Amino acid sequence: MSAYEDTLAALRRHREENRDFDLRAAFAADPERFSRYSVASDDMLLDYSKCAVGDETLRLLTDFADAAGLAERREAMFSGERINTTEDRAVLHTALRNSSTPVMLDGQDVMPDVEAVLSAMSAFAEAVRAGDLTGATGKRFTDVVNIGIGGSDLGPAMATLALAPYHDGPRLHYVSNVDGAHIADTLKELDPETTLFIVASKTFTTVETMTNAGTARTWMAEKLGSGAVGAHFAAVSTALDKVAAFGIDETRVFGFWDWVGGRYSLWSAIGLPIMIAVGSENFRRFLAGAEAMDRHFREAPARENMPVLLGLVGFWHRAVCAYPARAVIPYDQRLSRLPAYLQQLDMESNGKRVTLDGDPVAIPTGPLVWGEPGTNGQHAFFQLLHQGTDVIPVEFILAANGHEPALKHHHDLLVANCLAQSEALMKGRTLEEATAQLRAKGMGEAEARALAPHRVFPGNRPSLTIVYDKLDPFALGRLIALYEHRVFVEAALFRINAFDQWGVELGKELATELLPVVEGKKDASARDASTSGLVAHIRALRQG
Numbered sequence: 417m418s419a420y421e422d423t424l425a426a427l428r429r430h431r432e433e434n435r436d437f438d439l440r441a442a443f444a445a446d447p448e449r450f451s452r453y454s455v456a457s458d459d460m461l462l463d464y465s466k467c468a469v470g471d472e473t474l475r476l477l478t479d480f481a482d483a484a485g486l487a488e489r490r491e492a493m494f495s496g497e498r499i500n501t502t503e504d505r506a507v508l509h510t511a512l513r514n515s516s517t518p519v520m521l522d523g524q525d526v527m528p529d530v531e532a533v534l535s536a537m538s539a540f541a542e543a544v545r546a547g548d549l550t551g552a553t554g555k556r557f558t559d560v561v562n563i564g565i566g567g568s569d570l571g572p573a574m575a576t577l578a579l580a581p582y583h584d585g586p587r588l589h590y591v592s593n594v595d596g597a598h599i600a601d602t603l604k605e606l607d608p609e610t611t612l613f614i615v616a617s618k619t620f621t622t623v624e625t626m627t628n629a630g631t632a633r634t635w636m637a638e639k640l641g642s643g644a645v646g647a648h649f650a651a652v653s654t655a656l657d658k659v660a661a662f663g664i665d666e667t668r669v670f671g672f673w674d675w676v677g678g679r680y681s682l683w684s685a686i687g688l689p690i691m692i693a694v695g696s697e698n699f700r701r702f703l704a705g706a707e708a709m710d711r712h713f714r715e716a717p718a719r720e721n722m723p724v725l726l727g728l729v730g731f732w733h734r735a736v737c738a739y740p741a742r743a744v745i746p747y748d749q750r751l752s753r754l755p756a757y758l759q760q761l762d763m764e765s766n767g768k769r770v771t772l773d774g775d776p777v778a779i780p781t782g783p784l785v786w787g788e789p790g791t792n793g794q795h796a797f798f799q800l801l802h803q804g805t806d807v808i809p810v811e812f813i814l815a816a817n818g819h820e821p822a823l824k825h826h827h828d829l830l831v832a833n834c835l836a837q838s839e840a841l842m843k844g845r846t847l848e849e850a851t852a853q854l855r856a857k858g859m860g861e862a863e864a865r866a867l868a869p870h871r872v873f874p875g876n877r878p879s880l881t882i883v884y885d886k887l888d889p890f891a892l893g894r895l896i897a898l899y900e901h902r903v904f905v906e907a908a909l910f911r912i913n914a915f916d917q918w919g920v921e922l923g924k925e926l927a928t929e930l931l932p933v934v935e936g937k938k939d940a941s942a943r944d945a946s947t948s949g950l951v952a953h954i955r956a957l958r959q960g
């Protein structure tokens with residue numbers, strides 16, 4: 417057996433031997449448990465003491481990370497090796513926020529190109545913000561519409577909302593869905609004279625984005641004439657030839673590179689709408705936050721390293737404890753798009769079924785990731801987290817301070833709720849406690865006994881909590897980079913390639929085949945009975 421298989425077997429044995437691990441007993445037995453199983457870097461703290469891990473668990477997990485070659489893979493990523501082997505690409509999103517050393521790729525420093533695009537973006541963004549760059553009729557832009565999907569949408573949309581207190585540029589809108597409702601509802605609100613479109617697509621072939629961009633171009637041409645269109649469009653892409661073919665002037669095109677994965681691209685020119693919203697200085701602070709996390713990830717020893725610990729605990733929950741999902745609950749309304757962003761980051765990266773060598777994986781890989789902001793989630797699905805039959809580890813994200821000092825009472829309530837939920841998941845409530853509580857309320861014995869089982873919380877359910885001072889651009893950059901690296905750590909332990917996404921291709925191919933069928937240009941007889949039955953039903957409804 418290899419060291420990897422050996423340590424995995426040891427981890428599984430360890431889990432079996434500790435099946436009855438009880439968080440309540442662990443806290444009672446060890447007054448130091450919080451300080452032992454939490455780690456801080458500057459103002460950011462990761463508390464994983466409410467997870468069923470101990471020193472032996474962590475020793476085995478770090479041994480396992482050594483056996484999986486985590487440190488070597490991390491170095492390979494930072495130093496520009498082509499670790500995305502199935503696409504033969506380097507993975508260098510960290511270079512986009514690097515401010516010091518050269519970053520070499522095939523013997524060439526990529527930093528001059530990175531800096532050049534950043535300066536061009538800044539000049540463009542600041543000109544839009546200042547009203548120096550205007551629409552065709554000379555009016556300043558009041559609204560910017562980003563047309564993109566997946567990585568060309570979720571990151572900027574999430575960050576724009578997260579940084580609302582810093583948003584002093586034009587209004588931002590995001591159109592992603594090919595559903596015409598999305599662009600129609602957006603355009604309804606807009607004045608073409610004061611609207612700027614950014615077409616964001618790494619490949620510039622994505623059908624949703626190209627369809628929406630075409631519709632936007634037609635809308636603009638119909639309103640202001642075709643000569644006006646150029647002044648109202650900019651683009652972000654790695655495929656500069658395709659952007660030129662679409663007709664966007666090269667002075668308004670911001671490039672990036674194939675070594676930036678779509679879901680890791682908000683630090684690149686894909687971040688242009690963020691920059692237009694909050695200004696280039698705030699965007700630089702956002703990059704600086706990510707860079708601080710990169711340094712921490714690269715340098716801190718495993719037991720003090722936040723992304724490593726988050727990854728080890730995530731791996732423990734998924735691959736050893738076999739929990740199917742993780743819930744990410746930001747106690748921050750402005751992070752309400754974070755779960756959607758993390759779904760792409762985590763599930764598109766680690767939803768894989770073969771190892772780097774192409775062999776079937778022997779362990780469960782990426783979990784289902786989902787969530788909603790607290791406190792809203794509490795009034796919706798927390799029931800299942802507390803009393804459902806699956807154990808779903810929860811990740812709480814919390815700022816100590818809000819941006820609204822006048823509403824401190826709101827923030828106090830928010831913090832109290834976040835802490836209460838992790839405590840409730842851990843402590844639970846026994847049958848005796850539930851019965852006693854009902855008796856104390858004056859309920860008769862028979863009634864209390866009948867109702868009490870419904871009011872039992874099993875407790876001993878794992879959660880971890882990430883706390884920082886305030887959600888400013890630096891903190892947001894650091895938080896996103898923390899999650900990027902956690903996904904990297906888990907992928908290294910799963911021994912999969914986190915940087916390709918072949919799993920999205922089949923559906924695209926079939927959609928291309930099915931379009932003429934839907935349009936009625938081809939019949940559906942070659943499809944399976946379900947698909948052709950659905951096509952017939954849809955056609956009947958369309959005719960009726």
Ligand SMILES: O=P(O)(O)OC[C@H]1O[C@H](O)[C@H](O)[C@@H](O)[C@@H]1O
Nearest residue numbers: 566567568617618619622678920
């Ligand atoms: O930026 P684009 O090339 O338009 O790609 C947009 C998105 O679509 C693809 O299908 C991928 O699954 C995503 O990783 C990508 O972010």
